[in-house]
Amino acid sequence: MTHHTSRPAPPRRTRGIVLLVLTILGLAGAVFVVRRPLMMSAPACMAGRWHGCFDTFNGVVLLTLAALPPAALVVWALARRRRAAGVMSAWRISLAEVGLVYGTVPFLWMTLMPGGGDGTAPARVSLVPLRDLATMGPIGIGGNLLVFAALGLFAPMRFAAFASVPRVLALGAGCSVLVETAQYVLRLDRVTSVDDVLVNATGAVLAALASRRWWRTTTKEEPADRPRPAPSPAR
Template sequence: MDHGSPLSAPARRKRMIVIAGLALPAVALAAFGPLGMVLRMLAMPLHDPDWHRWVATFNGVALITVLALPPAALAAWALARRRKAAGVPAPWRMSLAEVGIVYGTVPCAWIILLPGDENGAVVNLVPLHDLLTMDAGQIIGNMLVFAALGFLVPLRFAALASVPRALALGAGCSALLEILQYLLRLDRVSSVDDVLLNAAGAGLAALASRPWWRARA
C-alpha cells in the first residue's frame, strides 16, 4: 500500500467529519475555563457518593458525560460495523452522526432542566432583553447547546440538510425546553433570548458542516 497516495474524496470527508466531531467537546471544555479548573470541577462528585450530586448538579452531569464517551464510541463502532456487514451505504457517517447527536445534545438538555436558583419560574418574552445582561461564557454556552444537533443532523437526515431547517429544529427544541422549565417550576428563567441563541448555535453549526452534506447531496 502506498502511504503517500492522496485520500479519496469520501475518505477525506469522513476524516474531516471525525475531526470536527471530536473538536466539539474540546470547544465546550474551552468555554468553561482552564483545563485544571475543569478537572477539579469534574472531580467534585467523586468526593460525595450522594446520587443527587451526580444526576442533579452541573458537575455531576459533566462527569457522567465524560465517562460516557467510551461507551458512545463503542456504540458508534458497533452500529457502523453492523451497517457495513448489511451493505448499508456510508455506515460510519450514519453511525457517527446518530451517536454524536445523542451524546452532544442530551447532556446539554439535561443541564438546562436542572433546578435553578430563581425564586419561582421567570418568563421573559422580550427579545434581546436578557442578552444584554449575559457575559461571553453564557452566550457561548447557549450557542453550544444544540451545536452538535445542528452540525450532525444534516449529515444524517437528507430532509434536514439545510441551514434554515437546522435553525428551525434548534429553535423548536429550545422552545420545548424553555416551556418545560416553566411547566416543571424549575426556578429558572424561560427566555426568548435563550431560544434565539440556541437556534443560532444550531444554524452556525449546520453552516460549518455544509461542505460535507452539500458534497453528499
C-alpha cells in the same frame, strides 16, 4: 531543464487522522483546565448519589466525559453492522446517530436542572428580544450556543429532511421553545427567555454550517454494492 511537479494532496484518511488527533488534544486540554471542579463531583458520582452528581453541572460534565468511550464503542458497532449489510456512509450515519444523542442529552439535562427555588419561586418570563444577552455573559452565551449544537451538527448528516439551513433553524428554535416552555410549566426557578431561543437556534445553525459538506442528500440507506441498471439498447 528542471521540472517542478506539484505535490499530491494528502489522502483523506491522513486528514481524518490529523483532525481526530487535534480533537483529542483539544478535549484533553479542556479537561485539564477544568479538572479540579470536575473532581469535586467524582466521589458522589462514583457512589451513585443523586445529590452532588446528577444535580450539579460538574457532575453531568464528568459523567458525559466518562460516557465518551462507550459512545465511541457504540459508533463502531453500528458502523460495522451497517458495513456488513453494505450500507453506504455507514460511519457517517452511525456517528451522526450517536453524536446527536450524546451531544444533546447532557445539555438538556443541565438546562432543565432546577434552581434553588424550584416549585416555590414564581415563573419568570422575558419576551423582549436581546434584553437578556447583556446579563448572560460570555459563559452563558457560549453554553446556550452549545445546547443544540449537536442537533444542528448531526441532524442534517443523518436525516436528509433537515439538510437545509432554514430547516435546521426551525428545528433548533422549535426544540428551544419546548425547553423554555417546560421550564415555565415545571417552575424550575429559571427565566423563560426569548433570547435563549435565539441563541440556541443560532448555535444549531452554526454547527450545521460546520458539517455542511457531510449533509445527507438521500432519504434511503442504499447498499454500497447496489447493482447499476443495465443501459437500454440503442434503437
